[in-house]
Amino acid sequence: MSFLDDEFLAAWAEAGHQPLGNVSGTVVMKTAGGPDGKVAASLIFEVGVLTSASAGTTRGADLTLEAPWQLAADVVRGDADPARYYMAGDLKVSGDMALWLELLPAWCAAGSLGTPG
Structure with missing residues:
Protein backbone atom coordinates (compact mmCIF):
# COMPACT_ATOMS: atom_id res chain seq x y z
CA MET A 1 0.00 0.00 0.00
CA SER A 2 1.34 3.39 -1.02
CA PHE A 3 -0.02 6.82 -0.13
CA LEU A 4 -3.03 7.66 -2.33
CA ASP A 5 -2.97 4.42 -4.33
CA ASP A 6 -6.24 2.50 -4.74
CA GLU A 7 -5.55 0.22 -1.77
CA PHE A 8 -4.72 3.17 0.48
CA LEU A 9 -7.85 5.08 -0.58
CA ALA A 10 -10.10 2.05 -0.03
CA ALA A 11 -8.67 1.47 3.45
CA TRP A 12 -8.92 5.19 4.23
CA ALA A 13 -12.58 5.35 3.21
CA GLU A 14 -13.42 2.28 5.33
CA ALA A 15 -11.47 3.28 8.44
CA GLY A 16 -13.33 4.65 11.44
CA HIS A 17 -12.61 8.35 11.69
CA GLN A 18 -12.83 10.80 14.54
CA PRO A 19 -14.67 13.99 13.55
CA LEU A 20 -12.58 16.98 12.52
CA GLY A 21 -14.81 19.66 13.94
CA ASN A 22 -17.94 20.26 11.87
CA VAL A 23 -16.18 20.39 8.49
CA SER A 24 -18.38 19.49 5.52
CA GLY A 25 -17.31 19.61 1.89
CA THR A 26 -15.26 18.04 -0.84
CA VAL A 27 -11.49 18.37 -0.70
CA VAL A 28 -9.29 17.44 -3.65
CA MET A 29 -5.68 16.60 -2.89
CA LYS A 30 -3.22 16.84 -5.80
CA THR A 31 0.33 15.55 -5.61
CA ALA A 32 3.29 15.07 -7.93
CA GLY A 33 6.63 13.33 -7.66
CA GLY A 34 5.44 10.08 -6.12
CA PRO A 35 5.79 6.52 -7.39
CA ASP A 36 2.81 6.98 -9.73
CA GLY A 37 3.66 10.51 -10.90
CA LYS A 38 0.83 13.01 -10.60
CA VAL A 39 -1.96 11.70 -8.39
CA ALA A 55 -8.98 8.48 -6.86
CA GLY A 56 -9.22 11.47 -9.15
CA THR A 57 -10.64 14.93 -8.89
CA THR A 58 -14.23 15.87 -8.22
CA ARG A 59 -15.71 18.61 -10.32
CA GLY A 60 -16.87 21.52 -8.18
CA ALA A 61 -14.68 20.60 -5.20
CA ASP A 62 -14.89 23.06 -2.34
CA LEU A 63 -11.17 23.04 -1.57
CA THR A 64 -8.02 21.94 -3.41
CA LEU A 65 -4.73 21.14 -1.66
CA GLU A 66 -1.53 20.72 -3.70
CA ALA A 67 1.86 19.53 -2.46
CA PRO A 68 4.74 17.31 -3.50
CA TRP A 69 3.85 13.65 -2.92
CA GLN A 70 6.13 13.05 0.08
CA LEU A 71 5.09 16.28 1.80
CA ALA A 72 1.41 15.46 1.23
CA ALA A 73 1.94 11.99 2.71
CA ASP A 74 3.75 13.46 5.73
CA VAL A 75 1.17 16.14 6.51
CA VAL A 76 -1.82 13.84 5.98
CA ARG A 77 -0.32 11.18 8.26
CA GLY A 78 0.52 13.75 10.93
CA ASP A 79 4.30 13.58 10.49
CA ALA A 80 4.51 17.24 9.41
CA ASP A 81 2.54 20.34 10.44
CA PRO A 82 0.17 21.41 7.64
CA ALA A 83 0.02 24.98 8.99
CA ARG A 84 3.80 25.35 8.78
CA TYR A 85 3.98 24.10 5.19
CA TYR A 86 0.97 26.19 4.16
CA ALA A 98 -13.47 29.42 5.14
CA LEU A 99 -13.48 25.62 4.81
CA TRP A 100 -9.67 25.61 4.98
CA LEU A 101 -9.70 27.79 8.11
CA GLU A 102 -12.17 25.35 9.67
CA LEU A 103 -10.32 22.20 8.58
CA LEU A 104 -6.77 23.31 9.46
CA PRO A 105 -7.09 23.71 13.25
CA ALA A 106 -9.15 20.51 13.56
CA TRP A 107 -6.58 18.65 11.45
CA CYS A 108 -3.68 20.03 13.53
CA ALA A 109 -5.46 19.13 16.79
CA ALA A 110 -6.14 15.58 15.57
CA GLY A 111 -2.56 15.14 14.36
CA SER A 112 -3.61 13.49 11.07
CA LEU A 113 -6.52 13.04 8.73
CA GLY A 114 -7.14 9.56 10.13
CA THR A 115 -5.18 7.69 7.49
CA PRO A 116 -4.72 3.93 7.47
CA GLY A 117 -1.39 2.48 8.62
Whole structure:
Protein backbone atom coordinates (compact mmCIF):
# COMPACT_ATOMS: atom_id res chain seq x y z
CA MET A 1 0.00 0.00 0.00
CA SER A 2 1.34 3.39 -1.02
CA PHE A 3 -0.02 6.82 -0.13
CA LEU A 4 -3.03 7.66 -2.33
CA ASP A 5 -2.97 4.42 -4.33
CA ASP A 6 -6.24 2.50 -4.74
CA GLU A 7 -5.55 0.22 -1.77
CA PHE A 8 -4.72 3.17 0.48
CA LEU A 9 -7.85 5.08 -0.58
CA ALA A 10 -10.10 2.05 -0.03
CA ALA A 11 -8.67 1.47 3.45
CA TRP A 12 -8.92 5.19 4.23
CA ALA A 13 -12.58 5.35 3.21
CA GLU A 14 -13.42 2.28 5.33
CA ALA A 15 -11.47 3.28 8.44
CA GLY A 16 -13.33 4.65 11.44
CA HIS A 17 -12.61 8.35 11.69
CA GLN A 18 -12.83 10.80 14.54
CA PRO A 19 -14.67 13.99 13.55
CA LEU A 20 -12.58 16.98 12.52
CA GLY A 21 -14.81 19.66 13.94
CA ASN A 22 -17.94 20.26 11.87
CA VAL A 23 -16.18 20.39 8.49
CA SER A 24 -18.38 19.49 5.52
CA GLY A 25 -17.31 19.61 1.89
CA THR A 26 -15.26 18.04 -0.84
CA VAL A 27 -11.49 18.37 -0.70
CA VAL A 28 -9.29 17.44 -3.65
CA MET A 29 -5.68 16.60 -2.89
CA LYS A 30 -3.22 16.84 -5.80
CA THR A 31 0.33 15.55 -5.61
CA ALA A 32 3.29 15.07 -7.93
CA GLY A 33 6.63 13.33 -7.66
CA GLY A 34 5.44 10.08 -6.12
CA PRO A 35 5.79 6.52 -7.39
CA ASP A 36 2.81 6.98 -9.73
CA GLY A 37 3.66 10.51 -10.90
CA LYS A 38 0.83 13.01 -10.60
CA VAL A 39 -1.96 11.70 -8.39
CA ALA A 40 -5.21 13.25 -7.20
CA ALA A 41 -7.73 12.09 -4.64
CA SER A 42 -11.14 13.40 -3.64
CA LEU A 43 -12.12 13.41 0.02
CA ILE A 44 -15.66 14.01 1.20
CA PHE A 45 -16.22 15.26 4.74
CA GLU A 46 -19.66 15.28 6.35
CA VAL A 47 -19.99 17.00 9.72
CA GLY A 48 -16.30 16.47 10.38
CA VAL A 49 -16.11 12.81 9.37
CA LEU A 50 -14.26 11.60 6.28
CA THR A 51 -16.96 9.56 4.54
CA SER A 52 -15.35 8.93 1.16
CA ALA A 53 -11.86 8.82 -0.37
CA SER A 54 -11.52 8.08 -4.07
CA ALA A 55 -8.98 8.48 -6.86
CA GLY A 56 -9.22 11.47 -9.15
CA THR A 57 -10.64 14.93 -8.89
CA THR A 58 -14.23 15.87 -8.22
CA ARG A 59 -15.71 18.61 -10.32
CA GLY A 60 -16.87 21.52 -8.18
CA ALA A 61 -14.68 20.60 -5.20
CA ASP A 62 -14.89 23.06 -2.34
CA LEU A 63 -11.17 23.04 -1.57
CA THR A 64 -8.02 21.94 -3.41
CA LEU A 65 -4.73 21.14 -1.66
CA GLU A 66 -1.53 20.72 -3.70
CA ALA A 67 1.86 19.53 -2.46
CA PRO A 68 4.74 17.31 -3.50
CA TRP A 69 3.85 13.65 -2.92
CA GLN A 70 6.13 13.05 0.08
CA LEU A 71 5.09 16.28 1.80
CA ALA A 72 1.41 15.46 1.23
CA ALA A 73 1.94 11.99 2.71
CA ASP A 74 3.75 13.46 5.73
CA VAL A 75 1.17 16.14 6.51
CA VAL A 76 -1.82 13.84 5.98
CA ARG A 77 -0.32 11.18 8.26
CA GLY A 78 0.52 13.75 10.93
CA ASP A 79 4.30 13.58 10.49
CA ALA A 80 4.51 17.24 9.41
CA ASP A 81 2.54 20.34 10.44
CA PRO A 82 0.17 21.41 7.64
CA ALA A 83 0.02 24.98 8.99
CA ARG A 84 3.80 25.35 8.78
CA TYR A 85 3.98 24.10 5.19
CA TYR A 86 0.97 26.19 4.16
CA MET A 87 2.62 29.32 5.58
CA ALA A 88 5.88 28.41 3.80
CA GLY A 89 4.02 28.04 0.50
CA ASP A 90 4.84 24.35 0.09
CA LEU A 91 1.24 23.28 0.68
CA LYS A 92 -0.90 25.26 -1.75
CA VAL A 93 -4.57 25.83 -1.02
CA SER A 94 -7.30 27.13 -3.33
CA GLY A 95 -11.06 27.34 -3.13
CA ASP A 96 -13.20 27.86 -0.05
CA MET A 97 -10.81 29.48 2.40
CA ALA A 98 -13.47 29.42 5.14
CA LEU A 99 -13.48 25.62 4.81
CA TRP A 100 -9.67 25.61 4.98
CA LEU A 101 -9.70 27.79 8.11
CA GLU A 102 -12.17 25.35 9.67
CA LEU A 103 -10.32 22.20 8.58
CA LEU A 104 -6.77 23.31 9.46
CA PRO A 105 -7.09 23.71 13.25
CA ALA A 106 -9.15 20.51 13.56
CA TRP A 107 -6.58 18.65 11.45
CA CYS A 108 -3.68 20.03 13.53
CA ALA A 109 -5.46 19.13 16.79
CA ALA A 110 -6.14 15.58 15.57
CA GLY A 111 -2.56 15.14 14.36
CA SER A 112 -3.61 13.49 11.07
CA LEU A 113 -6.52 13.04 8.73
CA GLY A 114 -7.14 9.56 10.13
CA THR A 115 -5.18 7.69 7.49
CA PRO A 116 -4.72 3.93 7.47
CA GLY A 117 -1.39 2.48 8.62
